[in-house]
Amino acid sequence: MIKWHFPLSQNVNRKGLNDSGIETFKGQLLESLTREIIQNTLDAKLDDKDFVIIEFDHFKIKTDTFPDKQGFVNNLHESLIEGESLKDSKTKDFFNYAIKLFEKEDLIFLRISDFHTTGLTGSRERISSNWNNLVKSTGISDKGQSAGGSFGIGKNAPFACSNFHTVFYSTLDLHGIEAYQGVANLISVYNHEKNDYTQGIGQLSESVKLDPVHEQLKIQPGYIRTTPGTDIYIAGFSFPKKEFEEGIIRGVLDNFLYAIHEETLVIKINELKIDKQSLGRIVQYHKSVLKLETIELFELLYSKETTWHYDFKDNQAKLAISLSADGSRRVSAIRKPWMKIQSLAGFSRGIEFKGAFIIVGDKLNKLLRMMENPQHDKWEVDRLDKNLKSIGENTLKEIKKYINEKVQSLISINLEEEQEVYGAADYITLVDEDKKSKGRVKESVTSVQVKKTRTVLNPQTVYDYGMTDAIVDADGEIPDFETVIKTGEKHQTPDSDAEKITVKQGKHVSIRQNQIKLFRDIKSNNIHLHYKSTKDVNSVHFAIHALDEEGTKIKNLLEIVEAYQENEKLETVGHMIYKVRLNGNICDITFKINIKESLSLGVDVYENS
Numbered sequence: 336m337i338k339w340h341f342p343l344s345q346n347v348n349r350k351g352l353n354d355s356g357i358e359t360f361k362g363q364l365l366e367s368l369t370r371e372i373i374q375n376t377l378d379a380k381l382d383d384k385d386f387v388i389i390e391f392d393h394f395k396i397k398t399d400t401f402p403d404k405q406g407f408v409n410n411l412h413e414s415l416i417e418g419e420s421l422k423d424s425k426t427k428d429f430f431n432y433a434i435k436l437f438e439k440e441d442l443i444f445l446r447i448s449d450f451h452t453t454g455l456t457g458s459r460e461r462i463s464s465n466w467n468n469l470v471k472s473t474g475i476s477d478k479g480q481s482a483g484g485s486f487g488i489g490k491n492a493p494f495a496c497s498n499f500h501t502v503f504y505s506t507l508d509l510h511g512i513e514a515y516q517g518v519a520n521l522i523s524v525y526n527h528e529k530n531d532y533t534q535g536i537g538q539l540s541e542s543v544k545l546d547p548v549h550e551q552l553k554i555q556p557g558y559i560r561t562t563p564g565t566d567i568y569i570a571g572f573s574f575p576k577k578e579f580e581e582g583i584i585r586g587v588l589d590n591f592l593y594a595i596h597e598e599t600l601v602i603k604i605n606e607l608k609i610d611k612q613s614l615g616r617i618v619q620y621h622k623s624v625l626k627l628e629t630i631e632l633f634e635l636l637y638s639k640e641t642t643w644h645y646d647f648k649d650n651q652a653k654l655a656i657s658l659s660a661d662g663s664r665r666v667s668a669i670r671k672p673w674m675k676i677q678s679l680a681g682f683s684r685g686i687e688f689k690g691a692f693i694i695v696g697d698k699l700n701k702l703l704r705m706m707e708n709p710q711h712d713k714w715e716v717d718r719l720d721k722n723l724k725s726i727g728e729n730t731l732k733e734i735k736k737y738i739n740e741k742v743q744s745l746i747s748i749n750l751e752e753e754q755e756v757y758g759a760a761d762y763i764t765l766v767d768e769d770k771k772s773k774g775r776v777k778e779s780v781t782s783v784q785v786k787k788t789r790t791v792l793n794p795q796t797v798y799d800y801g802m803t804d805a806i807v808d809a810d811g812e813i814p815d816f817e818t819v820i821k822t823g824e825k826h827q828t829p830d831s832d833a834e835k836i837t838v839k840q841g842k843h844v845s846i847r848q849n850q851i852k853l854f855r856d857i858k859s860n861n862i863h864l865h866y867k868s869t870k871d872v873n874s875v876h877f878a879i880h881a882l883d884e885e886g887t888k889i890k891n892l893l894e895i896v897e898a899y900q901e902n903e904k905l906e907t908v909g910h911m912i913y914k915v916r917l918n919g920n921i922c923d924i925t926f927k928i929n930i931k932e933s934l935s936l937g938v939d940v941y942e943n944s
Contacts, residue, residue, distance in 0.1 A: 337541045337548055339406040339519065341533040349523040350535030352418075352426045357495045357520065364496050365574065369586030370674065370711060371492040372567070376449040377600065377672035379465075381509065381563070384451035390603040391583050392448070393576045394555055395441040401570070402503075402517060402539055402554070408437050410537060411499075413524045426522065433499050436571055445496070445572040445579070446555055454508030454563040458547050466547070470504050470516055494520045498571035503539070505552035505566040515552035516540060517570075580604055584621055589629045592618075593693065594673035596636050628678050631659075631689035632667045644741050647734070651696030654738060658745050659689050666690035666738055668714075671700050677713050679735065686886060688742050692734065702730060853936055861925045864938070868920040872942040875922065877912040882935040893936075898926035 344350075373389060380387045401407065411434050418426030436442065457464020463472075469490055493502045505515035517539030523532040538545045551560055554568060574582065587595075587602050587609060594600040595614055602609040609617055618625065618633050635641045635655045644654040656666075664687060666679040671694065679692065694700050706714040706727055716727040852865045866875065881893040895907040905924065906913040915922050 337539065338403045339410065339517070339537050339539055340543065340545060341410060341519075341521075341524065341535075341537045342545070343526060343529055343531040344523060344534045346531050348534075349532050350521075351421075352423070352429055352500075352522050354491070354494075354500075354520060357491045357500065364492075365579065365582030366586040366589065367710065368492045368496050369583055370590050371490070372447050373587070373591055373594075373600065373602075374672060374674050374711065375490075376452060376565075377594065377674075379449065379452040379454075379565075380599075381451055381453060386599050386601055387452055388450040388601045388603065390446070390448040390450070391579075391605070392446045392555070392558075393572070393579050393605060394444055394446065396444055396554055396556075398437060398440060398442050400554065401437075401442060402552075404437070407499075407501075407519070407537075408434065410519070410521065410524065411437070414522050417522060417524050433571065436498055442570065443572045443575075444555070445569040445574075446558070447493075447567045447569070448560070449564045450562060452564045455504065455506040455514070455565050456508045456510065456512075458506065458508070458512055458514035458549070466506070466514065470518060470547070471545070491520075493567055493569045494518075496573055497569050498573050501570040503552055503554070503568040503570065505560075505568070507551060507560045507563055509563045512549070513551050514547040514549050516545075516547040576605075580607070581621075581624065584609070584617070585624055588618060588621065589626050590675050591673065592629060592632055593636070593669050593675070593691070597673055599673060627663045628665050628667050628689075631663060631665075632675075632691050635689060635691050642741075642745060647737050648696070648699060651699040652692060652694045652734075654690065654692050654741055656688055656690040656738070656742055656745065658742075659687055662687040662689040664688060666692050668692050668694075668734075670694040670703055671697075674711065676703070676707065676711060679738065681735070682739060682742065686742055688745070690738060690742070692738060699730070702727065851938060851940070853938070860931055861927055862936075864924050864926065866915075866917075866922050866940065868917060868942060870942065871920065872917055874917060874943050875915050876941040876943075877915065877924075878939040878941070879910050879912065879926075879928065880937040880939070881930065882937050886935070886937070888937060892930070894929045896927040896929055898924055900924045 376387050376389050398404065411430050415427060415430035415434065418430055453465070455466040455469060458466040460467065494500045500520040501517065502520075503515060503517045505513075507513050517537075519537035519539075521535055521537060523535040525532055539548075540546055541548050552566070552568065553559065560566060572579070583604050584607070587604075591600055591602075592614070595602070595609060595611060598611050607617075614633070615637070618630065622630060635657060638657060641655050641657045644656075647654065654666075663678075664680070664682045666682075667675050667690070668677050668679050669675050669691060673693075682688075694703060702723070703714055705723070706716060706718050708715055708718070714727075714731065716724055716731065719727045850867055850869070854863045855861070856863065864877065866877075868875070879893060879895060880888045883889055893910050895910060895912055898905040898907050898912045900915055900922065905915060905926075907926075912924065912926060915924055
């Protein structure tokens with residue numbers, strides 16, 4: 336007879352409702368569910384299949400058809416009594432609500448089915464197997480180096496989405512073996528007859544040995560599996576249909592967009608299908624609820640402006656980057672099976688870009704997987720064994736350094752080439768000819784941004800508009816900026832006059848390599864600026880900024896002393912240079928600033944038609 340069994344604990348341990356495995360996934364339930372289900376499914380792909388299909392189906396059953404309904408409800412009532420004796424309001428509320436749901440005519444279920452997979456093999460085994468590791472074990476995982484999960488606690492995510500903490504597993508494996516079993520993750524209940532507590536874990540089985548039922552679970556009208564794979568049924572699913580659909584779509588795109596792009600994953604959510612062909616339309620439709628990095632990843636994958644690099648640690652990873660005026664300066668870190676783990680941040684504010692770092696090599700994938708937290712959304716060095724910690728720390732540093740270098744390369748200037756334009760003899764030399772003095776050089780080239788506003792330009796409100804900072808240093812070191820600004824000539828006069836000038840709205844200018852260049856003439860202390868517009872415009876305004884070592888603008892420090900275009904003096908106020916004429920979309924100007932010491936400069940550009 337198939338019924339619910341709640342084994343006794345032999346008075347060893349008592350289990351409460353606050354199960355750490357379940358609580359881990361509460362807070363972002365649908366995203367956690369999506370991540371855990373999809374990564375485990377990708378790990379189970381059949382070798383002869385190029386992709387897996389995962390189906391999420393929200394449906395209802397008649398309450399009376401719930402397997403061994405009376406036995407399950409009886410345990411809910413016993414658990415409620417136990418909760419009252421514990422004086423635990425959370426436990427009482429949980430079981431009160433569960434009992435009320437069983438008084439309704441229908442119960443909400445979610446079915447999650449995978450296809451092109453092996454199914455849960457080993458359902459007839461009593462030793463470690465895919466079936467036993469999922470259904471009967473805690474914290475066990477035997478996945479390989481490129482697998483998605485590694486803690487064995489991801490299986491708790493479906494329980495966290497159930498108002499009964501109850502899940503049914505059903506499979507048809509690649510050997511043709513069928514099996515199903517229910518698992519209820521509840522609390523220990525005192526059995527007066529046996530003078531013992533239950534373990535708190537109930538299983539639906541046809542024997543006291545808790546063996547699975549060797550057939551498919553037929554609980555959803557009209558659904559039966561005909562090909563290998565696994566069906567997970569979440570009983571008493573805690574989300575209404577519309578909220579569920581939106582949450583799963585967001586979880587899929589925010590975490591597995593690259594897998595869909597690579598055509599290793601197809602998702603079906605009720606009637607909606609997400610694959611490579613529909614990806615663009617669905618991203619566009621749900622753009623307002625997606626993370627910015629998700630939208631940027633999609634743009635990187637499909638834009639001709641993206642630069643790809645493949646040379647990290649013997650091709651263990653590839654990097655996609657693109658300068659972007661409104662870029663997040665965050666890099667989506669993705670590893671096999673093409674799941675996004677986290678967003679790498681902390682890059683210079685002086686460079687606005689978007690990026691994706693994709694681990695393709697098994698060696699790097701294995702190390703980073705070992706560093707992941709249980710939620711698989713962060714790399715933490717402290718999770719490594721002592722002998723691996725230094726390797727992990729160095730690897731993360733090398734990743735960030737590599738990304739920084741590649742971003743800088745997008746905006747770097749060929750100094751020799753440009754010195755020929757202006758006269759090489761008069762420009763910066765990296766090392767004096769006699770090598771007695773290492774003159775540090777810290778100049779910058781900037782990206783281009785048009786301020787999209789019709790309001791007054793205020794230096795304190797234009798912070799963080801796209802600029803890029805390329806540093807050239809003779810001896811490979813970055814000068815201490817604090818020393819620089821303390822010894823420099825600092826006239827910290829507020830640029831109040833700049834507030835009186837309104838900059839006309841212009842069209843956004845795409846950032847391109849070598850579009851704007853800055854050079855300092857050491858002898859005269861003049862700074863030369865060369866700018867080439869990509870649009871047909873009459874004049875431009877330039878805002879010149881001092882930057883700290885992180886590329887952040889320093890307010891009220893820099894002033895333009897004078898500026899010239901072809902021996903004609905230009906109008907300047909504070910850090911602004913106005914009404915610079917363009918000839919054939921190109922202009923060259925020379926200007927001096929109030930600081931003689933080396934420092935990084937950033938430029939914002941405003942174009943007037």
